[in-house]
Amino acid sequence: MSTHHIICFGNELHGDDGFGARIYAQLCQLTWTKDVEVFNAGIAGLNALRFFEDCSQAILVDALANFGNVGEVCLLRPEDLADRPEQLTGHGQGLPYLLEAIKVIREPLPDILIVGVEIAAVTPFSPGLSDKTEQAVSKTVQLIRGLLSE
Amino acid sequence: MARRTIQIDLNRVEGDLDFQLELEDNKVVDARCIGSLYRGFEQILLSRKPKDSLVITPRICGICGTAQLNAAVLALEHIGHIPVPPAAIRIRNLCLMAETVQSDLRQSFMFFTADFCHSKYVDRPFYEKARTAFLPFKGWVHRGALEHSRHIVEIIALFGGQWPHSSYMLPGGVTTPASNRHIIDSLSILNKLTRWFEQAIIGTDLDSWLAIQSADEFFTWLTAKDAHADSAIGLFTLISRDIGLQHVGFGTPHMISYGAYDDPDDAGTFSGQRKHLFRAGFLNGDTGDVEPFEQAEITEHVRYSWFQPYSGGRHPFQGQTIPDYQPHSDRYTWCKAPRYQNKVVQTGPLADALIDGEPLIRSLYQAEGGNAWLRQFARLHRTARLLHKMRETLHELAAHPNDPHMIPPNEKEIPDGEGFGLVTAARGALGHWVQITDGVISRYQVVTPTAWNASPKDSEGRHGHWESSLLGLTVEDPDDPVEIGHIIRSHDPCLVCTVHVLDTGKPMTVWP
Numbered sequence: 157m158s159t160h161h162i163i164c165f166g167n168e169l170h171g172d173d174g175f176g177a178r179i180y181a182q183l184c185q186l187t188w189t190k191d192v193e194v195f196n197a198g199i200a201g202l203n204a205l206r207f208f209e210d211c212s213q214a215i216l217v218d219a220l221a222n223f224g225n226v227g228e229v230c231l232l233r234p235e236d237l238a239d240r241p242e243q244l245t246g247h248g249q250g251l252p253y254l255l256e257a258i259k260v261i262r263e264p265l266p267d268i269l270i271v272g273v274e275i276a277a278v279t280p281f282s283p284g285l286s287d288k289t290e291q292a293v294s295k296t297v298q299l300i301r302g303l304l305s306e
Numbered sequence: 307m308a309r310r311t312i313q314i315d316l317n318r319v320e321g322d323l324d325f326q327l328e329l330e331d332n333k334v335v336d337a338r339c340i341g342s343l344y345r346g347f348e349q350i351l352l353s354r355k356p357k358d359s360l361v362i363t364p365r366i367c368g369i370c371g372t373a374q375l376n377a378a379v380l381a382l383e384h385i386g387h388i389p390v391p392p393a394a395i396r397i398r399n400l401c402l403m404a405e406t407v408q409s410d411l412r413q414s415f416m417f418f419t420a421d422f423c424h425s426k427y428v429d430r431p432f433y434e435k436a437r438t439a440f441l442p443f444k445g446w447v448h449r450g451a452l453e454h455s456r457h458i459v460e461i462i463a464l465f466g467g468q469w470p471h472s473s474y475m476l477p478g479g480v481t482t483p484a485s486n487r488h489i490i491d492s493l494s495i496l497n498k499l500t501r502w503f504e505q506a507i508i509g510t511d512l513d514s515w516l517a518i519q520s521a522d523e524f525f526t527w528l529t530a531k532d533a534h535a536d537s538a539i540g541l542f543t544l545i546s547r548d549i550g551l552q553h554v555g556f557g558t559p560h561m562i563s564y565g566a567y568d569d570p571d572d573a574g575t576f577s578g579q580r581k582h583l584f585r586a587g588f589l590n591g592d593t594g595d596v597e598p599f600e601q602a603e604i605t606e607h608v609r610y611s612w613f614q615p616y617s618g619g620r621h622p623f624q625g626q627t628i629p630d631y632q633p634h635s636d637r638y639t640w641c642k643a644p645r646y647q648n649k650v651v652q653t654g655p656l657a658d659a660l661i662d663g664e665p666l667i668r669s670l671y672q673a674e675g676g677n678a679w680l681r682q683f684a685r686l687h688r689t690a691r692l693l694h695k696m697r698e699t700l701h702e703l704a705a706h707p708n709d710p711h712m713i714p715p716n717e718k719e720i721p722d723g724e725g726f727g728l729v730t731a732a733r734g735a736l737g738h739w740v741q742i743t744d745g746v747i748s749r750y751q752v753v754t755p756t757a758w759n760a761s762p763k764d765s766e767g768r769h770g771h772w773e774s775s776l777l778g779l780t781v782e783d784p785d786d787p788v789e790i791g792h793i794i795r796s797h798d799p800c801l802v803c804t805v806h807v808l809d810t811g812k813p814m815t816v817w818p
Binding site for chain 1: 366412442445449452453456470
């Protein structure tokens with residue numbers, strides 16, 4: 157049974173909002189141990205609750221706004237989002253809402269970490285990341301690998 | 307006379323539905339429902355092989371993908387005169403019901419009733435009870451709905467391999483038979499949800515609830531026991547009526563239903579002729595009569611939409627969906643304006659129940675009309691009916707263990723021609739119209755339930771149903787118009803599952 161789930165969020169059709177999907181594609185190129193599973197949650201909303209089952213740790217990957225400079229990679233815990241439910245871009249309050257929902261249906265909670273990048277812009281129907289966001293991809297993948305090797 | 311325009315972002319997730327309202331002395335005098343996202347599935351499907359629609363159209367929506375798949379496969383079977391065995395119809399119905407049950411429970415208790423916890427009501431006697439029951443992630447009903455609604459679509463995964471966006475319906479049937487294991491697992495999922503529904507939502511057993519036949523019986527039942535008044539539907543009803551939702555949100559009196567769930571005993575017929583378990587029809591709001599439904603009476607207008615103009619309305623078989631964004635004109639939406647018999651109509655569970663002749667909903671409608679409370683109540687009443695019908699369907703499948711789930715079509719490809727598939731999705735009437743020329747799709751028109759309800763004005767300048775349901779409404783605080791949230795939510799706006807309207811006081815653009 158896998159115990160570490162990496163769950164990537166975002167819409168690859170909308171510019172930098174596709175950051176999570178881009179990371180998912182990169183992670184799929186790598187070899188993982190049996191206790192790691194990678195999911196592309198896209199814009200699944202509440203349907204993403206399923207990805208939190210049967211894991212002791214969930215690493216969520218998403219685009220961020222107002223957490224730092226563009227291209228900056230951030231490592232957050234759920235409590236870091238608690239007082240800024242409107243700050244995430246891409247799916248509005250998608251992740252905070254989901255994190256509240258997971259508290260209702262999952263006991264005990266897995267250890268949850270959020271890995272994100274401060275993005276330049278969500279551009280509707282413009283696939284592809286901006287330069288600075290694209291440059292953050294390899295650093296993000298390294299960070300995730302590091303988290304799993306701890 | 308103070309006149310102002312307010313713009314309300316109805317969808318914080320994808321930003322694809324706005325309302326722009328004109329107020330005079332706090333009364334709504336004009337309304338524009340703005341669909342701000344163009345998707346273009348009609349273009350995506352052009353020149354593709356017909357069966358591609360079975361993979362592409364379930365992606366139209368993450369909530370009603372089963373309904374889209376069902377409409378798509380019915381259209382292909384209509385074109386090819388492809389018969390379907392009764393077992394396949396039962397499996398399709400079962401999955402469609404599961405999807406609707408999930409949608410209705412989530413819409414009711416995760417989105418609609420959350421507005422009762424708005425600070426506007428802090429001094430009302432019901433406020434603490436409302437928060438205890440309906441406050442997001444804290445209230446016992448909200449938490450229960452979150453937990454229990456998510457399992458019912460596992461039934462679709464059993465038969466379809468996945469949910470959402472499944473493609474297990476094929477011309478001639480479905481991909482998987484109803485094995486004993488599928489039936490037992492499905493019953494287990496259904497039993498668990500039914501028990502919670504009985505205990506938490508209706509405060510009584512399903513059969514007793516469904517035996518209530520009239521408005522008088524219902525209101526007597528409501529106060530007969532604390533368990534009834536304190537059930538989720540009891541609280542929802544008492545609070546709704548306390549704040550007057552039985553007096554607002556009527557909209558157009560005309561309603562349509564395509565009929566829900568194909569009748570497996572009528573498997574030998576095709577789309578348009580096949581009977582339904584819940585009847586199709588047109589409720590003529592002028593006469594009060596339910597008339598036979600005829601899909602040829604449907605047209606779509608684009609006079610106020612961002613599509614390449616044409617005059618009047620066109621039937622979907624003559625329809626076109628060519629985007630033509632004109633932001634500085636009087637056009638204001640990516641939605642077309644569907645009309646039936648050239649009338650503005652509404653669709654959804656209230657329309658379905660009235661047209662089917664469901665006694666309790668008809669009695670309540672006769673007493674008070676099609677108001678915001680009844681529209682929402684009809685949705686929850688449908689959940690009870692569907693839980694009952696799902697059990698019946700599973701028992702029917704169990705009684706015919708070796709029936710075929712597929713009749714392989716004689717021809718490998720769908721022939722040239724035209725056909726349509728009409729189904730009842732969670733939000734109402736959903737139709738696909740398809741034409742095939744030289745082996746590929748030459749026209750594909752989708753008319754969704756939300757297109758009917760969120761329709762803009764038509765060629766004759768008549769407002770759509772949602773717009774109509776707001777005209778004349780008095781808004782107590784234009785900076786925080788929670789009344790509008792109640793009404794629009796009662797229509798179950800379908801854009802994404804996380805639609806929230808006004809409960810966070812989303813800033814509005816105001817032009818004095």
